[in-house]
Amino acid sequence: MARLLDPNNEYFNAKVISRDDCTQIHQKGLDKVLGRESAILILDDTENVWPEHKGNLILMERYHFFKSSCCQFGYNCKSLSELKNDGTLASALKALKQVHRKFFDELGGDLAGRDVRQVLKVVRKEVLKGCKIVCSRVFPATRYQAADHHLWKMAEQLGATCMTELDPSVTHVVSTDVATEKSRWAVKESFWSIHCG
Known part of the structure; x- marks a missing residue:
């Protein structure tokens, strides 16, 4: 999916970590991520699998781009590819850009002291x-x-x-x-x- 969404490695590069990379069963965590938790954003459609990192999470709709995904989850509806509409990713991108702008452009002080979790709290309040x-x-x-x-x-x-x-x-x-x-x-x-x- 990352190759389809970002064929030139402009956004994701090698930074996508999936459930299969996690070290605990039925939970996801940042233990495989190289970087500070205060600078990491998570996009997921399930909140309870991130018990230790809810402050980093942007909760999004379940992504049903292909018809097979709708069928797999028992939805009797058209997929995003059939609708030729991808509002889910557009909404996620809008949120990511807003957090990015606040984190890098609007916060003063040292970059090392910034915390994306605090930025998310401010963005959510809007x-x-x-x-x-x-x-x-x-x-x-x-x-x-x-x-x-x-x-x-x-x-x-x-x-x-x-x-x-x-x-x-x-x-x-x-x-x-x-x-x-x-x-x-x-x-x-x-x-x-x-x-x-």
């Missing part, structure tokens, strides 16, 4: 910046329990402010039921109402 989210029937109702839920934590890592009650500052309502009071309020007030089933 994704939902300015969004104030209230969830309805997505997780337990109390703020303490809700704040411990992985979706709540993920939204905050992406820059959103999560709340349990409606107020005029709310920009999005996420609900498992479009008939909830909060969902109806979002529709009435012309706010984003996102239904997750």
Whole structure:
């Protein structure tokens, strides 16, 4: 795949490490990588195989370029090659360029003291910046329990402010039921109402 994506060795060269190169079963790690962890980015579609390096990870969609890949994973859909669309790689490239620019051009000080994990935190915070989210029937109702839920934590890592009650500052309502009071309020007030089933 690296040869197809980068035939002139402009981007990857010999720097692609796969699951087969890892030393632990069912886990991936950076133990085979020559370089500082603070300067390494990981692109993967599975977060839990990187238990020690989640701070280095850019999580991306599973890459189904060929029809055979869709079939292998049981998806009854057209592959990216059939759609003649490669938004997955375009999105990944956009994120990589943004991190690269911040890491090399925008940070001051010594290059050796820079940490790509800190840059990723800043970039992630931009994704939902300015969004104030209230969830309805997505997780337990109390703020303490809700704040411990992985979706709540993920939204905050992406820059959103999560709340349990409606107020005029709310920009999005996420609900498992479009008939909830909060969902109806979002529709009435012309706010984003996102239904997750």
